[in-house]
Amino acid sequence: MIDNKIEHHMKRVPRQSTIGIHCDTSLADVISTLNEHGITGAPVINKQHQVIGFVSEYDCLKAMLKSSYHCDEPALARDVMSKDVVSVHAEDSIVDLAISMLDKKPETYPVTSNGELIGLITRQDVLHALQKNQALCHR
16 A cells, blocks of 8 residues: 655755855846856845845846946845745645645745755755655556
8 A cells, every 4th residue: 555645845855955145145146146057046145044035037137127227336135135035944844835836936945944044945846756756656
């Protein structure tokens, strides 16, 4: 008999390497980091590696458009980040995250443990975990 219960927690799902952007990082470097890692956003961290914000391609586009038009001084990550961060904890359930993703929340979530950034999890990671579980159901 196969147990169909999904027991995956964030800590058991392979995640992308920990990509945290320091709050004092220039906007140009933020954009380079997003492009280099092929991601659409990343958590912004302080010196203690705590997540204090999230910066997305949209945030960068908006800031670059404004600063290039007005020839403003280059912005920093802390200037353009969203402070309303949706993050998950390492002990959270994949199923709970999948359900919350149905509300069209972000596609990339910072994963934290004891308040510190330990990784990122994406919709693709969640889909992979659910697909893996489904394959076990049909063996």
